[in-house]
Amino acid sequence: MISKQEVEYVAHLARLEIDDAQKDKFTSQLNDILLYIDKLNELDTTGVEPMSHAIAVTNAFREDRIMDSLGTEKSLANAPDGRGEFFRVPKVIE
Amino acid sequence: MEFETVIGLEVHAQLLTDTKIFCNCSTKFGGTPNSHACPVCLGMPGVLPVLNKKVVEYGMKMSLATNCTINKSCSFARKNYFYPDLPKGYQISQYAYPLSEHGYVFLEVDGAQKKIGITRIHMEEDAGKLLHDEHNPVSYVDLNRAGVPLIEIVSEPDMRTPTEAADYLKRLHEILVYLEICDGNMEEGSFRCDANVSIRPKGQEEFGTRAELKNMNSFRNVQRALEYEVKRQQYIVENGGKIVQETRLWDDAQGVTNSMRSKEEAHDYRYFPDPDLVPIIVDDAWIEVMRKELPELPMAKRERFVKDYQIPAYDAGVLTADKALSNYYEEVVRLCASPKAASNWVMGDVLRFLNEERRDIRNCPVTAASLAEMIRLIEDGTISGKMAKDIVEEMYKTGSAPKTIIAEKGMVQITDEGALLKTISAIIDANPNQLQDYRGGKDKLFGFFVGQVMKATQGKANPQIVNELLKKMLAG
Structure with missing residues (x-):
């Protein structure tokens, strides 16, 4: 079971602001999802390799060859606060 | 605690x-x-x-x-x-x-x-x-x-x-x-x-x-x-x-x-x-495929240097700490065939010059070929070890080959016995008292005569030949 505190914690980690009513709603919804997923535990998966991807492709590689980058101007084109050659952001020092 | x-x-x-x-x-x-x-x-x-x-x-x-x-x-x-x-x-x-x-x-x-x-x-x-x-x-x-x-x-x-x-x-x-x-x-x-x-x-x-x-x-x-x-x-x-x-x-x-x-x-x-x-x-x-592409690693190279070149583990450690330096050293050895002398000159002189200027071996003005040539010149008696000290410094400053520097400065060692004999007899004639004392048992005066010969030849006399000739002539 997931608690309201855990929902608050996860929301904080994801930088999501949610009000009290939403917290209750998400707690109950998330618990429903977890209950549903729990059903899978009823299956016997002994000897089945864990899967991390839905497609059976491996070793998709790229050769180490330089191609054109966007360049500074285009890279900054959509920035909400582009200054000169940089993205400007609020100062965050840990 | x-x-x-x-x-x-x-x-x-x-x-x-x-x-x-x-x-x-x-x-x-x-x-x-x-x-x-x-x-x-x-x-x-x-x-x-x-x-x-x-x-x-x-x-x-x-x-x-x-x-x-x-x-x-x-x-x-x-x-x-x-x-x-x-x-x-x-x-x-x-x-x-x-x-x-x-x-x-x-x-x-x-x-x-x-x-x-x-x-x-x-x-x-x-x-x-x-x-x-x-x-x-x-x-x-x-x-x-x-x-x-x-x-x-x-x-x-x-x-x-x-x-x-x-x-x-x-x-x-x-x-x-x-x-x-x-x-x-x-x-x-x-x-x-x-x-x-x-x-x-x-x-x-x-x-x-x-x-x-x-x-x-x-x-x-x-x-x-x-x-x-x-x-x-x-x-x-x-x-x-x-x-x-x-x-x-x-x-x-x-x-x-x-x-x-x-x-x-x-x-x-x-x-x-x-x-x-x-x-x-x-x-x-x-x-x-990757294993085959691996180069010789530092530890293995260190062991090989000690075994093949008969140099101390400490020297091998210094010479292999940087791959470019180890390549330089091996090139010198290949060209002069004297691993121990090569190690001494690389570690003692070349590295000291480089460290003073915080310079990398890749940009060293003394090429491996020049250093090897200089070592050969010491070994065939053309120059003395003492001259080489000055020559290697000059090589580092100018990037010139040792033979060029030797020619410019007239630094060739005097190995001509006839010329040395003349110098030695002049010195013996000029110092009769010391000669008498030496013959009277003051062996230490031998060094005095060697010093005089070196002074007269500006350090260019081949030390082995001077020793041999002096011994003979002082004995009378």
Whole structure:
């Protein structure tokens, strides 16, 4: 079971602001999802390799060859606060 | 109370690929800010990262060189956290299934070999660079470095002193540079190290609470930071305090570590498999191809130098610490066939000149061919060892060949016995008293006569010939 505190914690980690009513709603919804997923535990998966991807492709590689980058101007084109050659952001020092 | 220190290191090495780990942007250092960027490394929605094959191959080489077992299958995971140098809001790294595990390297500790375990090596992307405004509450972001490939090498907590930690770091550094997969530049950040350090009462089995040290950008600073941190922790424990698990930053100017108060509560990265990147399967055939490409590694080269060239282990250590230096030395030996003399001249003179100017052997004005020629000239008696000292200095200053300098300065050794005989008899005639005393048993005066001959010939007389002739003539 997931608690309201855990929902608050996860929301904080994801930088999501949610009000009290939403917290209750998400707690109950998330618990429903977890209950549903729990059903899978009823299956016997002994000897089945864990899967991390839905497609059976491996070793998709790229050769180490330089191609054109966007360049500074285009890279900054959509920035909400582009200054000169940089993205400007609020100062965050840990 | 007597304490034991426990240290484990996490090393990040930037790989010398031409392009980034998941896109075709250049990895070149020092470009216009945000010029080497594309939708993938800028973290635009809807893009697909594709793994650079060379990153896997370089990682495999380091794994083999440090005796790690390469996993048959490995995959990437997302490490989630918010920081402005990380445009996607997560770093693509490896977590549950790293590239390789269970390796080791050997260190020499108190004359014996000590094994330091390597827990794992994994691949990941570097973050961008932040420049903080000193006057305003803003920072500037350059994403040229975002997506540059890194391997992280995590050690076991096997080191017991700051010196061992620095030695381990040097060992990893020289292997990476020998493999030519990392330039090893600590100042520019292409080789970085974080240290986990704790203390425990001697004899105690369980580990103490550890601090993580960051921001040490030289071997010396790693050692200094660890030495300071060990003292700090001992002081706290001896005064009844408790060590807090935290990250601390090394302050080079003050020579102290300071707590880095983290705004994020306990690191909770919520790792999960990255659905954009498919698993990597490494078969034995691929591993063998990589193994064949491995160059001779520093430890093996050291042993070979001692065995084949009959030089002391210390000399072999100095000469192999830098791959370019070891190549230079071997070239000199190949051309002059005198390994011991070559070692003395390279270590004693060439390295001293280079160190004085903090110059690299790759830019040494004295070529291996010139140095070898000079050694041959000493051995065939053309010049004396004393003259060679001046010649090698001149070679370093001018880059000229030894024969050119010898001709310019008229430095050829006098080996003509007839000419030397004349000089010697003149000296004997001019010093009748000394001659009498010498013949009367004052053997020490022999040195006086040698000195006179050298003075008269401006040091150019061949010492062996002077000795022989003097002995004969003084005997009468």
